[in-house]
Structure formats: C-alpha cells, structure tokens
Amino acid sequence: MSAQPRIWDIPGGIHPPENKIQSTARGLEHPSLPARLILPLLQHIGSRAKPVVNAGDRVLKGQLLAVTDGKFSCSLHAPTSGIISAIENAPYPHASGLHEPAIILDSDGEDRWTELQPTAGWRSLEPVALLDLIDSAGISGLGGAGFPAAAKLLSRPDHRIDTLVINAAECEPYITADDMCMRHYATQIITGIQILSHILNPERVLVGIEDNKPEAIAAMRAAAEGEPVSIIEIPTKYPSGGEKQLIQILTGREVPSGGLPADIGVLCQNVGTALAVHDAVVLGRPLIHRVVTLTGAALERPTNVMALIGTPIHELLAFAGLQPERLHRLVMGGPMMGFTVDSAAPVIKTSNCLLAGTIDELPPPPPPLPCIRCGLCAEACPAELLPQQLHWFALGKDYPQLERYNLFDCIECGACAYVCPSHIPLVHQYRAAKSEIRSIELQHSRADHSRRRFEERQARLEREAEQRERDRQARAERAARAKAAREAKAASEKDTPAPVAVAPDLARIQAKNSTLTPEQKQLKVAASTARMALQRARKQLAANPDNLDLQAQIPPLEQAYADAQRAFEQATSQEGS
Amino acid sequence: MSIVLTAIVVLLVLSLIFGAVLGYAAVRFRVEGDPIVDQINALLPQTQCGQCGHPGCRPYAEAIANGEPINRCPPGGESTIQALADLLDVEPLPLDGEHGEAKPPMVAYIREDECIGCTKCIQACPVDAILGAAKQMHTVIIDECTGCDLCVEPCPVDCIDMLPLPVTTQNWGWIAPPPPTLVADQRGVS
Amino acid sequence: MMTEFILILLGTILVNNFVLVQFLGLCPFMGVSGKLETAMGMSMATTFVLTLASILSYLTYQYILVPFELEFLRTISFILVIAVVVQFTEMVVHKTSPLLYRVLGIFLPLITTNCAVLGVALLITNRSEQTFLSAATYGFGAALGFSLVLVLFAGLRERIAIADVPVPFRGAAIGMITAGLMSLAFMGFTGLIRL
Numbered sequence: 001m002s003a004q005p006r007i008w009d010i011p012g013g014i015h016p017p018e019n020k021i022q023s024t025a026r027g028l029e030h031p032s033l034p035a036r037l038i039l040p041l042l043q044h045i046g047s048r049a050k051p052v053v054n055a056g057d058r059v060l061k062g063q064l065l066a067v068t069d070g071k072f073s074c075s076l077h078a079p080t081s082g083i084i085s086a087i088e089n090a091p092y093p094h095a096s097g098l099h100e101p102a103i104i105l106d107s108d109g110e111d112r113w114t115e116l117q118p119t120a121g122w123r124s125l126e127p128v129a130l131l132d133l134i135d136s137a138g139i140s141g142l143g144g145a146g147f148p149a150a151a152k153l154l155s156r157p158d159h160r161i162d163t164l165v166i167n168a169a170e171c172e173p174y175i176t177a178d179d180m181c182m183r184h185y186a187t188q189i190i191t192g193i194q195i196l197s198h199i200l201n202p203e204r205v206l207v208g209i210e211d212n213k214p215e216a217i218a219a220m221r222a223a224a225e226g227e228p229v230s231i232i233e234i235p236t237k238y239p240s241g242g243e244k245q246l247i248q249i250l251t252g253r254e255v256p257s258g259g260l261p262a263d264i265g266v267l268c269q270n271v272g273t274a275l276a277v278h279d280a281v282v283l284g285r286p287l288i289h290r291v292v293t294l295t296g297a298a299l300e301r302p303t304n305v306m307a308l309i310g311t312p313i314h315e316l317l318a319f320a321g322l323q324p325e326r327l328h329r330l331v332m333g334g335p336m337m338g339f340t341v342d343s344a345a346p347v348i349k350t351s352n353c354l355l356a357g358t359i360d361e362l363p364p365p366p367p368p369l370p371c372i373r374c375g376l377c378a379e380a381c382p383a384e385l386l387p388q389q390l391h392w393f394a395l396g397k398d399y400p401q402l403e404r405y406n407l408f409d410c411i412e413c414g415a416c417a418y419v420c421p422s423h424i425p426l427v428h429q430y431r432a433a434k435s436e437i438r439s440i441e442l443q444h445s446r447a448d449h450s451r452r453r454f455e456e457r458q459a460r461l462e463r464e465a466e467q468r469e470r471d472r473q474a475r476a477e478r479a480a481r482a483k484a485a486r487e488a489k490a491a492s493e494k495d496t497p498a499p500v501a502v503a504p505d506l507a508r509i510q511a512k513n514s515t516l517t518p519e520q521k522q523l524k525v526a527a528s529t530a531r532m533a534l535q536r537a538r539k540q541l542a543a544n545p546d547n548l549d550l551q552a553q554i555p556p557l558e559q560a561y562a563d564a565q566r567a568f569e570q571a572t573s574q575e576g577s
Numbered sequence: 578m579s580i581v582l583t584a585i586v587v588l589l590v591l592s593l594i595f596g597a598v599l600g601y602a603a604v605r606f607r608v609e610g611d612p613i614v615d616q617i618n619a620l621l622p623q624t625q626c627g628q629c630g631h632p633g634c635r636p637y638a639e640a641i642a643n644g645e646p647i648n649r650c651p652p653g654g655e656s657t658i659q660a661l662a663d664l665l666d667v668e669p670l671p672l673d674g675e676h677g678e679a680k681p682p683m684v685a686y687i688r689e690d691e692c693i694g695c696t697k698c699i700q701a702c703p704v705d706a707i708l709g710a711a712k713q714m715h716t717v718i719i720d721e722c723t724g725c726d727l728c729v730e731p732c733p734v735d736c737i738d739m740l741p742l743p744v745t746t747q748n749w750g751w752i753a754p755p756p757p758t759l760v761a762d763q764r765g766v767s
Numbered sequence: 768m769m770t771e772f773i774l775i776l777l778g779t780i781l782v783n784n785f786v787l788v789q790f791l792g793l794c795p796f797m798g799v800s801g802k803l804e805t806a807m808g809m810s811m812a813t814t815f816v817l818t819l820a821s822i823l824s825y826l827t828y829q830y831i832l833v834p835f836e837l838e839f840l841r842t843i844s845f846i847l848v849i850a851v852v853v854q855f856t857e858m859v860v861h862k863t864s865p866l867l868y869r870v871l872g873i874f875l876p877l878i879t880t881n882c883a884v885l886g887v888a889l890l891i892t893n894r895s896e897q898t899f900l901s902a903a904t905y906g907f908g909a910a911l912g913f914s915l916v917l918v919l920f921a922g923l924r925e926r927i928a929i930a931d932v933p934v935p936f937r938g939a940a941i942g943m944i945t946a947g948l949m950s951l952a953f954m955g956f957t958g959l960i961r962l
Contacts, residue, residue: 042746096749368757370931395756396929397659425754435750440656443622450623450723451634453704540733583835591831591844595851606858612865666805666870 004232005206008252010245012382013237014415016336018212019173023295026303028180031319033107037310038090038346039065039076040102044146046072051103057084060114062286065103068135074148074349075138077286078114079308082107093313093332093348095339102346105310116284127199130281137280139287143167143178143270144243146350149277152269153199156262161200165250165261166193166207168216168271169234169241172334175353177291178271180304182209182216185275186223192278193229200267205229206250207271210236238336239413243268245382257409272352292347294320296356298327307347314343317356328359335362336414369422377416377426383409387416387426394429399437407433523568530561614642620660622653625703626725633703641665648673651680652724683724683739685717691736698728698737772904774960779908782960785883786916787946787953792883796917797942799874801928806921808867809874810914816856816878817887817913820849821906824888825899838892845888846879853879883913916953920946 041048049066053059059078066076085104092100122130135150170178182189197205207224209217211233220231234240234249244255246268253264261268272290279285288309295302300321307316313330314322331338332351347354355362377387385406393401410430417426534557541550618638629649631637641647647661648670655672662669672678687698687707694712699705706722709715717728717737729737742748785791792813799809824845832838857875861868868875878884887909891902923945932941 092746094746094749095751096744096746098744098746098749100746368754370757392926392929394753398929422757424757428751428754432751432753436753439748439750443656444619446723447621447623448619450625450704450721451618453706453721454623454625454633457703457705544733580836584837584840587831587835587837588840588844588847591827591847595847599851599854602855602858606862608861608865613869616866664866666802666872 005230005250006252007232007234007249009235010237010240010248010382011384012380012415013239014380014418015236016173016238016418018236019295020176020179020212023174023176023293023302023304024179026301028184028291029303029305029319031305031307031311031316033080033109033111034308034311034315035107036085036312037079037082037105037107037308038102038312039079039105039310040090040092040100040346040348041066041076042100043076043309043348043350044072044074044140044148046070046074046148046151048101049073049076051087053084053087053103055084055086058082059084059105060112062114062116062288064136064286065105068148072148072151074140075136075286076103077138077288078105079288079310080105080107081110081112091342091344091346093339093341093345093351097342118284119281122195122281123198127201130195130199133281134277137276137286139273139276139280140349141270142272142276142290142349143241143352144350149269149273153196153267155260159262160265161262161267162203162265163251163267164193164197164200164202164205165247165266165268166205166271166274167241167243167246167268168207168209168213168220169246170213171210171236171238171241172336172353173238174295174355175293175334176295176304177293177352179213179216180293181272181275181291182213183219186216186219188278188282189220189271189275190223190227190229191282192274192276194227195277195281196269196274197228202267207231208234208240208246208250210234210240212236239382239411239415242382242411242413244411257406287349290347290349290351292316292351293353294356295353296327297358297361298323298356309349310346312344312346313341313354316347316354317343320356322356326358327356329357329362331355331357331362336418337412365425366423368424371422371424374421376419376421380415380419382413382415383411385410390430390433391424391426394433397433397436399433399440402433403437407437410434520568520571523564523571527561527564527568530557530564533557534561614638616664617641617661620653620657620664621650622657622723623704624652624723624725626652626723626727628652646670646673651678680741682742683726684719684722684742685724685726685728686738686740687715687717688736688738689714689716691734693734695733697731697733701727701731703727771901775901775904776908776911777960779905780912780915781953781956784912784916784953784956785886785909786913787950788957789886790950791886792881792913794877795874795881796913796920797939797946799871800917800921800924800942803918803921803925805867805870806917808864809871810917812856812860812871812875813878813881813884813917814907814910814914816849816852817884817910818903818907820845820852820884821887821891821909822899822903823848823852825891825897825902825906828892829899841889841892842885845885849884849888850879883909916949920949923949 041051047070050069051066053065059065059081061078061081063078064075065078065084068075082105085106087101087103089099090102090104092098092102094100119125119133131150131153134153135148139149140146141149141152168178168182170176193205193207205228207220207229209220209231211217217231217233224231232250234246239245240249243261247261247264247266248254251266253266255261255266256263276287276290280287289306290309291304292307293302293304294316299317300323303320305316305319313332317330330341330343331354332341332345333339333353333355335355335357338353338355371388371391373388375388377391378385381387383406389405390402390407390410393399393405407430412427412431414427417424417428420426534554537550537554537557541547541554544550614635615638618635621634621638623634625633627633628651629637631640637645637649641661647665647667648658650657651672655669658672659669661667685706692715694709694715696709696711696715698715699707699709703725704721704723706718707715707728708718724739726739729735729739779785783789786793786796795809795813800806824841827844827848828838828841832841832844853876856878857868860871860875887906891897891905894901894905924942927941927945936944
C-alpha cells in the first residue's frame with residue numbers, strides 16, 4: 001500500500017460498541033416487490049415536489065411522478081410500475097409522527113421500466129448538462145439531511161471547490177449500508193465520483209473510510225486503481241462521519257461557524273449519492289432504490305437490502321424476520337442520531353438503517369439527575385462546544401446566551417449525552433431550544449411585517465381621508481359659486497315683482513335658521529341621527545326579515561327617534577318662530 | 578460674620594456656575610420623543626387586536642413605557658412577556674387572565690358560500706389581510722393574517738371562523754424535556 | 768512617582784476595595800447586579816461620575832474652600848458637585864443609550880446619594896501630601912474597584928439565577944451570602960500594601 005496522505009484528528013468523540021457484525025453476514029439482499037408504495041412529496045429539507053400525475057394514472061418504473069418546486073426541491077420517480085392509488089396524507093418517518101402528503105402507488109407486479117436514456121459518453125458533456133441529469137433523476141443526498149444534490153453542488157457558485165470529499169465513514173453503530181454498498185458496487189461508485197469530479201473539477205478527491213471496514217476499503221482501492229481518487233483509511237471514532245468532522249479529518253480545515261464547507265473550498269457527498277449519480281448518468285435510471293440496513297436483536301435475519309424507496313417499513317422488517325413480541329423500540333437511523341418511527345411509515349431517500357431494538361438493546365433512559373459539573377461532555381464534544389453551559393442556559397431558557405455559546409453549531413451527534421453520568425437528555429434539550437429560538441425569530445419577523453402593513457394601512461386611510469376632505473371642500477366651493485351665480489342671474493333677469501316674491505322667502509328662511517340656538521341645532525342633529533339609525537335598521541331588517549335580533553332593535557330606535565323629534569319641536573316652538 | 582457672608586457668596590457663585598453648565602447640557606443633550614417606545618413596540622406581536630385594552634400595539638407600548646404592567650398581551654403569550662421583562666429589567670409576570678387567554682396561533686377563515694361581499698371585514702382588518710371588493714368574494718390571505726379576531730364581529734352573516742394553524746413537519750417543534758430533579762425534591766410528590 | 772500611583776491603584780481596587788472592604792456603595796451593588804449588561808452600564812456611569820466628581824471636589828476644596836477658610840463647607844459643596852455631575856451624566860446617558868437609561872431607572876440619579884462617591888471625595892481631603900494627580904488616581908482607582916466588584920457579582924448572580932438554590936435562600940438571601948463570601952475573599956488582600 002502506498003503511504004496515504006496526512007490525516008488530522010477531531011477533538012472529542014466517543015467509542016461506543018460498534019454492533020456492525022450482525023448485519024454484514026448475509027451480504028446484500030433484494031426483497032420482493034411490495035404491494036403498495038408510499039412516496040412522500042418531501043423527503044429532505046426544502047419544499048415539496050409538485051405532483052404531475054393523478055389518482056388512477058398508470059405509471060411505469062422510473063416515470064416522473066412529481067417535479068421540483070423551488071430552489072430546495074427534488075423530483076420524485078416511480079420505483080416500480082403500477083397504478084396511482086391516491087395523493088393524500090400518509091404516514092411519514094419523522095420524529096413528530098405527523099403525516100405528510102404522499103403519492104400512493106399500487107404495484108402491478110410487472111416492474112416494467114419506462115424508456116431510459118443512458119449516457120455512456122458522459123465525459124464529453126458539459127457540467128451544466130450533467131447537473132441537469134442529476135437534477136432530473138431526483139437525487140438528494142443519501143446520508144444526513146439529504147439536500148437535493150444539484151442544489152448542493154451549486155451552493156456557492158462563486159467559490160472555487162478544490163477538494164471533493166466522499167463520505168464513506170459510516171461512523172454510527174449498527175449501520176452498515178454504505179459498507180455493503182462499497183463491497184458490491186465499488187466500480188460504479190468510483191465512476192460516480194469521477195462524474196462529480198468532472199462537474200466540480202477539484203484539485204483532489206478524498207474518500208474517507210473508517211478502518212472497521214477492511215473489505216470495503218480493499219474493494220474501493222481495487223476499483224480506484226489508476227484513478228485520481230485517494231481512498232483514505234481513518235481511525236474508527238464516532239462521529240467521524242459528520243460532514244464537518246470528516247472534512248476536518250481529511251483536510252485539516254474547519255468549516256466556519258454558520259458557514260458551509262463550500263466556503264473553505266470543500267464539497268462533501270455521501271458514497272451512496274455517488275452511486276446514485278452513476279446510475280442516473282451512465283444507466284439513465286432515476287433514484288428509486290437505496291441500500292438499507294435492517295438490524296437489531298428483534299430480527300431473526302439482520303441483513304442489508306436494496307430497498308425500493310417508498311417500501312413500508314413493516315414489509316422490510318418482515319423480510320428480515322421480525323419477532324414482534326421482542327420489539328421494544330423501532331428506530332430509523334442509528335442508536336445515536338436515530339428517531340423512533342411507526343412501522344407503517346415508508347423508507348425514504350435518507351433512510352439508511354432500521355434498528356428493531358429489544359428492551360435490552362435500547363433500554364428506556366434512566367431518570368435524569370442534576371448536572372454534577374464533571375465536564376465530561378465538553379471533552380466529548382467534536383465541535384468544541386461547552387455542552388454543560390448550553391445545558392444551564394437551556395434550563396434557564398436564556399436564548400441570547402445559547403446563541404452566543406454557538407448552540408446552532410451543535411451537530412446533535414449525542415456524544416455529550418452518551419458520556420453524561422447523570423443521564424441528562426442533552427440533545428433533546430438542545431433540539432427543543434433550537435426549535436424555540438427559530439419559532440421566536442419567525443414570530444418576530446412576522447410581527448414586524450404585520451406592523452409595517454398596519455402602518456401602511458393607517459397612512460393610506462389618512463391619505464384617503466385627506467383626499468375626501470379636499471374633494472368635499474372643492475365641491476362646496478363650486479356649489480357656493482354656482483349658487484351665487486344663479487342668484488345673481490335670477491336677480492338680474494327677473495323684473496321687479498320677482499325680487500319682491502323671492503326676497504321675503506329668503507329672508508324668512510334665513511331668519512328661521514339664524515334664530516336656532518346652539519342647543520336647538522344640537523337637537524336637530526340628534527333628531528336627524530336618530531332618523532338615519534332607524535332607516536338603516538329598517539333596511540337591514542328588510543334584507544334579513546327572519547333575524548330576531550334585528551326585529552328587536554326596531555322599536556327602541558323608533559322610540560328614540562320620536563323622543564328626539566319631539567324634543568327639537570318643543571325647543572323650537574318655544575321660540576315661536 | 579464675614580465668614581458666613583463669604584460662605585454664602587462662595588456657595589452662591591458655585592451654584593450659579595454649575596447651574597449654567599447644567600442648563601447648557603440640558604439644551605445640548607435634549608432627547609426628542611421616546612425611543613424606548615419603538616423598542617417595546619418591536620417586541621409586541623402587532624396583531625392590533627385591542628385585547629390589552631388599548632386601541633392597537635403602539636398605544637400599549639406607550640402605556641408600558643409609562644409603567645403599565647407588561648402581562649396584558651394574550652397573542653404575544655409568555656415569550657413576549659419574557660422578552661419585555663428582559664428589555665425593561667423587570668420581573669416577568671404571568672399573563673393577566675382578565676385580558677384573554679393565551680391561545681395557539683389562529684387564522685381567520687371565511688366560509689365563501691355564505692359571504693355576501695359587504696366589505697365590512699375588509700374595513701375591520703388592521704393589516705389588510707382580506708382580499709375582496711364590494712359584491713365580490715372575500716377571502717383571507719393566510720400568510721398575512723395575524724389572528725387578531727377583529728373581523729369576526731363586523732360580519733353581518735357571521736361567516737368567519739377562527740381556526741388554529743395546522744401543525745406540519747415544517748413548523749413542528751421539539752418540546753423541552755422536564756428538568757432533572759434530585760430525589761429529595763420528589764419526596765412528597767407521589 | 769510611578770510606584771506611588773500603582774500603589775494607590777492597588778490599594779483602592781483590591782486592598783481597600785470600597786464596596787467589599789469598606790462597605791460603601793452597597794445600594795447599587797445589590798440593586799443593579801441582576802444582569803451583566805446592566806452592571807457594566809452602571810459601572811461605566813459610576814466610573815465617569817466618581818472620577819469627575821473626585822477631581823472637581825479636590826479642585827473645589829483646594830482652590831475655593833481652603834483659600835477662603837471654608838473647609839467646614841466641604842460636605843455641602845461636594846454634594847453640590849456630585850449632584851451636578853450625576854445630572855450631567857444622566858442627560859448624556861439618556862441621549863446616547865435610552866435603553867440603558869430606562870434599565871438603570873432610579874439607580875442613575877441615586878448615584879448622587881451613593882455613599883461611595885461622597886466617601887471618596889471626603890477621604891481624598893483627609894489624605895496628606897495630596898497632589899492633583901494622586902487625587903485623580905485615587906478617585907479613578909475607587910471607580911475601577913467598584914466596577915470590578917459589580918461586574919464579578921453580576922456574573923455570579925446570573926449563574927445563581929438558574930442554579931438549583933434551596934427555596935428558603937432564593938432571591939436576595941443567596942445574593943447577600945454570596946456578597947459576604949466575596950467580601951471575605953477580598954479581605955484576604957489585607958496587608959498586601961499599606962495605604
């Protein structure tokens with residue numbers, strides 16, 4: 001073996017028992033076709049794909065079912081041929097247990113492919129064309145959060161990527177999916193890596209594999225013979241397989257807080273994603289299957305399977321010989337970062353492992369005791385955070401301090417909770433604090449937005465009121481001028497008798513009005529208001545004749561109007577005008 | 578006698594000098610308005626619902642600046658009370674029940690079959706979250722609706738419901754685990 | 768020369784710390800130390816007031832009271848000086864940081880009655896062979912000592928606020944106990960130098 005390039009070490013880290021031997025004994029198996037597939041429209045962080053098929057449509061294997069909708073969206077393809085049964089909310093593998101909109105596909109058992117367009121001569125294609133192929137194949141990252149691959153490859157277009165890192169570390173206990181993938185498909189993976197290389201044109205390509213996978217390392221090294229790809233063996237430690245951690249191990253560079261690896265010229269992709277890229281470009285096949293580890297003491301035949309996306313979990317567990325009476329907890333993912341799922345949920349693009357744990361294997365956590373300030377958590381943290389401080393601030397809900405102590409740089413690996421002698425559920429606390437901080441920030445930005453809208457509306461209403469006032473004044477002026485003109489005209493045109501007839505009327509009306517005292521004017525206004533209220537109520541009643549409330553309010557209004565009118569007449573009759 | 582006179586004169590002169598200095602400073606460092614009101618207003622949820630007893634969020638912010646209790650805003654809930662307490666360095670109080678209960682976030686929904694197109698709700702909405710015109714269909718823009726409840730009353734046909742915002746995987750949040758306790762604290766608690 | 772100033776500073780900051788050893792200025796010490804940011808703001812305000820007030824008091828004493836043989840007026844004239852300086856500081860704080868002004872609240876004008884400020888001003892007049900510079904250093908050192916202790920105590924109180932304190936001790940009680948322990952610690956500096 002040639003001397004491999006230099007590697008670095010990450011701070012902290014733990015060595016939990018690996019438990020990987022159970023699931024590697026039976027190689028890579030292929031379960032039978034499931035009868036019904038559940039295909040969620042959103043299988044990663046981002047926005048849901050938009051369906052392009054309807055219930056009742058007949059589809060072929062690999063046919064496009066939903067297109068990307070937005071920047072962080074991934075298209076969805078049919079994993080097998082069949083009929084679309086429905087597009088509705090269905091069980092979804094998420095910690096909340098909530099359902100998500102999904103396309104339900106009933107397979108017809110024929111597994112017939114749609115027309116594929118393989119590209120053997122991909123080396124002659126432009127990177128943009130290759131990215132298009134990757135995008136239309138619906139490839140999202142097969143490890144971790146599962147970002148749409150095309151979006152990730154384009155994440156910082158103005159940054160030069162000088163190192164492509166392929167993550168084959170698979171540091172979490174129990175999981176052997178990437179291990180099996182490499183043992184069986186090493187050549188295809190290397191081709192996939194070359195395709196990614198062709199797109200990014202990095203100076204070097206580094207594949208990081210933990211040293212507990214000797215067969216995989218041998219297979220990859222054999223496949224990479226003569227290629228500009230370095231297969232690097234790294235010491236087994238959890239969590240070396242975290243993206244930021246692997247980059248630090250292989251390149252010695254640290255991803256800046258709140259930044260992306262692309263900021264320091266590195267791009268990291270999972271080894272399973274590289275395989276999917278090969279299938280998409282060379283074979284023309286969209287992403288419709290992935291390797292899933294089925295393990296746990298509640299299974300008779302733990303193994304790795306090439307499962308179709310959308311296969312319900314209970315079918316895979318049945319394939320591996322699940323003993324339901326021994327099952328205590330079903331976890332998707334590994335024992336450190338996995339979450340409990342319902343077996344009705346389907347396998348999605350990021351599902352790498354199903355752990356069917358017995359009560360001895362995944363015991364219920366003991367009740368937490370208070371922190372004894374031992375500091376073991378800070379020694380174990382791979383991100384060099386201070387979990388103890390984060391714990392105190394999370395308890396005290398001191399969100400500004402949490403942000404100042406870099407809560408959002410926590411990768412939620414669980415190393416701190418693993419070593420805590422008081423069994424404090426640290427990662428649970430940090431996740432809750434992150435949720436709360438995000439929701440408060442969202443509330444603030446929405447409140448700000450509403451405030452601006454409200455202020456705009458006030459301004460608009462003021463403008464309209466001013467405009468109305470100006471119009472009213474203009475109208476009043478015009479009316480006054482017109483009236484004056486009319487009077488002048490009438491006065492000049494008519495002969496002497498007319499002024500005699502008109503003047504006394506005018507004089508009488510003016511005399512009557514000008515003799516109204518302020519109190520009488522008030523009463524007159526009150527009477528008019530009462531009359532208008534009564535008329536409005538009568539109109540409403542006419543529109544809704546059956547409404548008892550409206551009926552009931554008429555008599556008091558009539559009374560009020562009568563009173564007001566009488567009061568005004570009394571006041572004016574006293575004057576005797 | 579002269580010492581007393583000297584004392585009085587010296588003190589008088591000192592006072593005059595210092596008074597002049599302060600007078601100048603009062604003019605030079607004059608503060609217009611009250612910026613603290615803007616900061617308080619920025620923490621309120623801007624629903625303009627009036628449940629605090631004031632006609633809008635800014636009047637309540639001004640009242641808080643003048644010493645009114647900070648626990649009168651039900652839409653803001655506990656997080657707003659905490660934020661106000663941190664800003665003003667006072668004790669956070671529990672929400673004052675007489676001004677309303679803290680509810681989960683709601684949005685208005687118009688049952689379109691019953692809408693008569695009267696525009697009364699549009700006039701009532703403080704953030705223009707209702708789309709529509711006279712004799713045309715009215716509908717609520719969910720992203721803009723703050724859940725303030727002001728549109729429900731003016732509607733003559735009572736076709737507006739307040740519905741809670743649905744929880745999806747996108748807005749679901751983790752709930753904090755209970756704090757660790759010593760065994761001694763649990764004695765007496767069954 | 769230099770040593771004299773270093774000795775004065777050491778003496779006022781550590782050995783004869785005005786809050787923990789001489790027990791002056793306990794009111795803002797207990798009242799404003801709830802949060803670190805408030806404590807830092809208060810310590811800056813008090814530093815400004817203390818230094819300026821001690822300098823002005825010294826000048827008033829040396830060049831107005833002593834020549835006119837009015838030393839008996841020193842208390843009232845120092846109070847006058849301190850009140851003016853505090854009022855000036857209040858106006859400046861209100862203009863530059865309305866939030867700090869709001870948060871400090873009543874404690875900002877209460878610096879006027881802060882016995883540490885008047886205490887420092889009066890103690891300066893008691894010292895023999897006083898020069899302007901040594902008076903200024905004394906005042907500044909006193910202010911630094913006050914700030915140091917205030918900030919330390921605020922940091923401690925923030926931690927205590929979320930710690931698991933037994934119910935009878937919560938609030939001011941554990942604050943007092945902590946202050947007492949800090950005072951014991953600072954008294955360990957006795958004999959470091961003699962002022």
